[in-house]
Amino acid sequence: DTAVSQTPKYLVTQMGNDKSIKCEQNLGHDTMYWYKQDSKKFLKIMFSYNNKELIINETVPNRFSPKSPDKAHLNLHINSLELGDSAVYFCASSHFSGHEQYFGPGTRLTVT
Amino acid sequence: AQSVTQLDSHVSVSEGTPVLLRCNYSSSYSPSLFWYVQHPNKGLQLLLKYTSAATLVKGINGFEAEFKKSETSFHLTKPSAHMSDAAEYFCVVSDPQTGANNLFFGTGTRLTVIP
Numbered sequence: 719d720t721a722v723s724q725t726p727k728y729l730v731t732q733m734g735n736d737k738s739i740k741c742e743q744n745l746g747h748d749t750m751y752w753y754k755q756d757s758k759k760f761l762k763i764m765f766s767y768n769n770k771e772l773i774i775n776e777t778v779p780n781r782f783s784p785k786s787p788d789k790a791h792l793n794l795h796i797n798s799l800e801l802g803d804s805a806v807y808f809c810a811s812s813h814f815s816g817h818e819q820y821f822g823p824g825t826r827l828t829v830t
Numbered sequence: 831a832q833s834v835t836q837l838d839s840h841v842s843v844s845e846g847t848p849v850l851l852r853c854n855y856s857s858s859y860s861p862s863l864f865w866y867v868q869h870p871n872k873g874l875q876l877l878l879k880y881t882s883a884a885t886l887v888k889g890i891n892g893f894e895a896e897f898k899k900s901e902t903s904f905h906l907t908k909p910s911a912h913m914s915d916a917a918e919y920f921c922v923v924s925d926p927q928t929g930a931n932n933l934f935f936g937t938g939t940r941l942t943v944i945p
Binding site: 722758759760761762763766774808810818819820821822823824 | 864866868871872873874875876879918920932933935937938
């Protein structure tokens with residue numbers, strides 16, 4: 719009965735590789751998000767999708783590409799990984815008209 | 831522009847004593863404010879939210895927060911700390927200008943509870 723789930727939970731990879739993180743929600747929400755939490759615990763929004771359309775796109779390198787196949791899924795693909803991409807990535811979801819966002823457990827990405 | 835300042839990066843209290851985590855915000859509009867909690871190696875959980883209704887907001891696990899417009903504050907309190915309250919707490923504001931779903935997070939306050 720998990721509300722927002724992410725896979726994988728941990729991801730260790732080398733510089734230059736391409737990787738994806740998957741997110742799924744079963745709350746019936748129509749808006750999904752990706753956040754990055756750095757080593758100092760600071761959280762910043764990266765992307766937001768509503769009904770499969772991009773509505774928030776903060777200043778993020780174009781190596782990061784979100785993909786939303788349907789309202790319940792928002793995946794994050796990262797090309798040419800760099801050391802600075804190491805962080806915890808959180809997926810979240812909400813009703814578009816509401817404010818409460820429900821977060822997944824996070825994916826800890828380590829780039830070596 | 832919206833922003834949130836959490837005045838303490840670390841707060842330490844003894845079990846059974848009151849908790850106060852401070853948050854100040856800046857906003858040109860009527861903001862929505864939230865407190866989220868993050869337990870070690872876990873995702874974020876919503877504790878409570880203020881959306882221009884009652885200024886004293888009650889949340890889960892005995893936490894509450896009071897919206898004070900004159901002080902631009904939204905401090906989080908709990909009368910008696912429990913060991914399970916040890917976690918990272920984030921004060922969050924939404925931005926009506928760019929959309930209610932655009933959340934801005936404070937830098938977090940780590941709460942330590944001493945037995």
